[in-house]
Amino acid sequence: METEAAPGERVFSPRQAEVLEAALRELVEGGRPLTMGAVAKRAACSKETLYKWFDDRDGLLTAIVRFQAARVQVAAVEPGRLDLASLTARLEEFAANWLRVIASETSIALNRVAIGQAGGGAVPLGAIVLENGRFALGRRLKPVLEAGRAAGLIDFPESEEAFRTFFGLFARDVQIRLLLGERLDLAPDTIRADARRAARQFLTLYGAQPSTGMPG
Amino acid sequence: METEAAPGERVFSPRQAEVLEAALRELVEGGRPLTMGAVAKRAACSKETLYKWFDDRDGLLTAIVRFQAARVQVAAVEPGRLDLASLTARLEEFAANWLRVIASETSIALNRVAIGQAGGGAVPLGAIVLENGRFALGRRLKPVLEAGRAAGLIDFPESEEAFRTFFGLFARDVQIRLLLGERLDLAPDTIRADARRAARQFLTLYGAQPSTGMPG
DNA sequence: GCCGAACCGTAACGTTCGTTACGCTCGCCG
DNA sequence: CGGCGAGCGTAACGAACGTTACGGTTCGGC
Structure with missing residues (x-):
């Protein structure tokens, strides 16, 4: 997915990527606050190199965030022709993906x-x-929502x-509870069920026609 | 200081409350991480006193959190007799209260x-x-939800x-955006409107009878 | 008025950590 | 082969901060 380098986006050398991977591991696995020394040791590089590449600690943190963000890019959903079934599937898939992301140790550590x-x-x-x-996330989903509206499946005044x-329907209280340290186990089945419920509730609220709950 | 108190709950002396107020102000107003020295200076007390009263920095933080929690206690809503209008009002009031809390500088700083x-x-x-x-929050609202179910106004298998x-319907993405530093202006009108929308959507999803949207 | 306890302001200590500097090795290029 | 730049490991410096210690002041009780 190397489409285009947005302004302000820097591409990292392979070795730099290795270092950032190590920093990410240190951030996730070492419960401590991230120190330059710990990163250097885990990455088997010198502190001087860290400072040369990333300027200072803030620069390193920024690089870590950008590095991770560049990897999480989920494939943009292309609206295409939508019927109710495919719209539902898209919504479910989207919600499940996002739940998986925010439940990951990496995302939690980075958000912290x-x-x-x-x-x-x-x-x-x-x-x-x-x-x-x-x-x-919003930019990814809005085309789907608007395509659904164009197809007469759902209706709303503002896609935002x-x-x-x-977002509220699938995220609920999950993110804040995870960030505050609660050990929620989000098993794949749980995530799928939550995503299905969120999509169904969304269609109930915004469906152009009264949507009857499907079995299952 | 052999004062017997509720388990886990300690009562603070007036002077201690003053100090904790000062610590809270320092936490909210001073953008820096909270240091013992800054608290002592703002509270016009000595560090030695801080350590005597709260043991160490973690103890102080814990005391701050408990102190603030003891003040935020919203009045428990008593279910009483419920019709659709009063249930709606309860839900709206509840959502608006919570939005006001999580939008407050104090709550944001503490959660951070x-x-x-x-x-x-x-x-x-x-x-x-x-x-x-x-x-x-959940313990406060559940009696209301269950009273609504008993009155036949709403239905659900599990109050949790x-x-x-x-929660998802009124909180949406507000808390995470605030925590990440976005300056959302939650004007009283915005909060009221959000609370109304959340209550209406909740009744749409869980209403025993099809509820029609009110004008306004 | 005197005593002791509580408390304030400040100094001091030790640690952690960000940041910089130095010596060394290694691979590339002429 | 010789120079050189990049990068590794480690030492060193200075600031911030948690924690402790000390001297002075206030205040209630005898």
Whole structure:
């Protein structure tokens, strides 16, 4: 998926990618706050190299966030021709994907760092996470929603509002509970069931025709 | 200080409450990470006193969280006799209250600290926040939901699941965006409108009878 | 008025950690 | 072969901060 380098997006050398992988592992596995020394040791590189490549600790954190964001890119769903079944499937798939992402150790650790320094640091880590997480998500789903509307399957005045409602329906309290350290086990079956329920409820709220609950 | 108190709940002396207020202000207003020195200076007390009263930094943080939690206690709603109008009003009021809480600077700062040390520290700050936030919330609302079910206004198999859906409907992406540092302006009108929408959507999903949207 | 306890302000100590500097090895290029 | 730049490992420096210790002040009780 090497389509285009957006402005502000830097491509990392293979060795740099290795270092960032190591930093990510350190962030996830080592419960401690991330220190430059720990990253250097785990990556088997020198601190001097870290500073040369990433300037300072904030730069390293920013690089980690961007690096991870570049990998999480889910394939954009192309609207295509939609009937009720395929729209439902798209919604379910989308919700399940997102639940899997926010339940991953990596996402939790990254969000923790971004939240922990939000409001304090000079570097808007939180903004980067939001841009590549929540907002990228919205941009991905909106075409699907609008295609569904064009097909007469659902209706809403604003796709942004419709998306936020869908977000609430599948995310619910999961993310905040995970971030606060609760050990929720999100088994694949649980995720699938939650995604199905969210899609069904969304269609109930926004369906152009009264949608009857399917069995199952 | 042999004062017998409720299990896990300690009562603070007036002076201690002052100090905790100051600590809370420092946490909210000073963008920096909370240091013992900053708290002592703002509270006009000595560090030695801080350590005597709260043992160490974790103890101080825990005390701050408990102190704030003890103040936020919203009045428990008593189910009483419910018709559709009063149930709707209860839900709207509940959602609006919660939105006001999570949008407050204090709640954001406290959640940031709890999240920042979740998974790392020995003291489960996150668990305390969850217990006094999300879970206390559920305990407050469930009687209302069950009274609504008893009155035949709504129906659901599990009040926990119904509550989580309602939570998703009013919280949506607000909390995560605030925690990540986005400046959302939640004007009173916005909050009221969001609460109304969430209550209406919840009744649409769980209403025993098809509820028609009200004008306005 | 005197005593002791509580408390304030400040100094001091040790650790952690970000940041910089230095010596060494290794692979590439002329 | 010789130079050289990149990068590794480690040491060193300085600041921030948690924690402890100390001297001075206030205040209630005798």
